Amino acid sequence: MAKVKTKIGNDFCPQALFLYGTKQEDGQPHFGLFCWFGYYHSSEGLGVMACIGEEKQTKDLIRKNGIFSANLVSEQLLPLADYYGCTYGKTAPDKMKRLPTVEWGEVLDVPVVAESPVSFELEVKQTLPMGDGSDIFLCLIRNTTVSEELLNKAVPFPQRLRQAAPVLAPGEDTYASIDGRYLGKWGEPMKNLPGISPTP
Numbered sequence: 001m002a003k004v005k006t007k008i009g010n011d012f013c014p015q016a017l018f019l020y021g022t023k024q025e026d027g028q029p030h031f032g033l034f035c036w037f038g039y040y041h042s043s044e045g046l047g048v049m050a051c052i053g054e055e056k057q058t059k060d061l062i063r064k065n066g067i068f069s070a071n072l073v074s075e076q077l078l079p080l081a082d083y084y085g086c087t088y089g090k091t092a093p094d095k096m097k098r099l100p101t102v103e104w105g106e107v108l109d110v111p112v113v114a115e116s117p118v119s120f121e122l123e124v125k126q127t128l129p130m131g132d133g134s135d136i137f138l139c140l141i142r143n144t145t146v147s148e149e150l151l152n153k154a155v156p157f158p159q160r161l162r163q164a165a166p167v168l169a170p171g172e173d174t175y176a177s178i179d180g181r182y183l184g185k186w187g188e189p190m191k192n193l194p195g196i197s198p199t200p
């Protein structure tokens with residue numbers, strides 16, 4: 001089968017989804033959903049590259065605090081994560097009326113999602129402004145926490161990976177499970193949250 005030139009994009013290149021957790025000025029946690037996320041390695045250790053587009057509350061708080069958490073989104077967390085991704089914090093002051101179980105970082109003063117299977121506590125080392133409103137944050141991972149049961153090496157890794165149940169963004173504005181199940185379009189899973197009525 002020939003390869004065909006198409007529009008520039010990354011469909012079929014699945015990205016894991018993360019909830020970025022930041023501390024607001026009043027001490028309350030704030031969360032947003034993000035997928036433009038990758039890793040780098042430096043002499044200081046493993047780092048994370050996080051790209052945030054136009055202005056948003058998460059970006060203001062990352063710039064102000066210089067630290068945030070990244071919490072892997074599991075299938076269980078997807079309705080809430082989808083809500084955080086489809087609700088713009090700057091114009092929805094009550095966005096955080098829905099919260100996961102929040103814990104605070106072991107190393108950094110950042111909110112961490114207890115239900116998430118993997119959480120990183122991140123310290124921004126460099127900010128690369130792209131000049132068009134997009135910014136890339138290069139961050140050192142200062143701490144990683146993982147659900148205890150995922151560390152049981154007696155269980156084969158593929159089984160523990162399915163147990164972690166990370167949600168992927170594989171393209172065409174959809175969500176998928178790690179074993180390829182379709183989990184809905186962006187904006188759909190949040191309709192399962194109490195108080196949000198499904199569109200007819």
Ligand SMILES: Cc1cc2nc3c(=O)[nH]c(=O)nc-3n(C[C@H](O)[C@H](O)[C@H](O)COP(=O)(O)O)c2cc1C
Nearest residue numbers: 032033034035036052053056057058085087088089
């Ligand atoms: C599946 C999904 C992935 C997203 N990934 C990103 C991303 O990587 N970078 C970004 O700037 N916005 C991304 N967004 C949009 C933000 O989640 C959205 O702007 C949200 O309002 C951020 O929260 P805040 O406004 O409270 O800061 C994504 C949204 C969805 C639904």
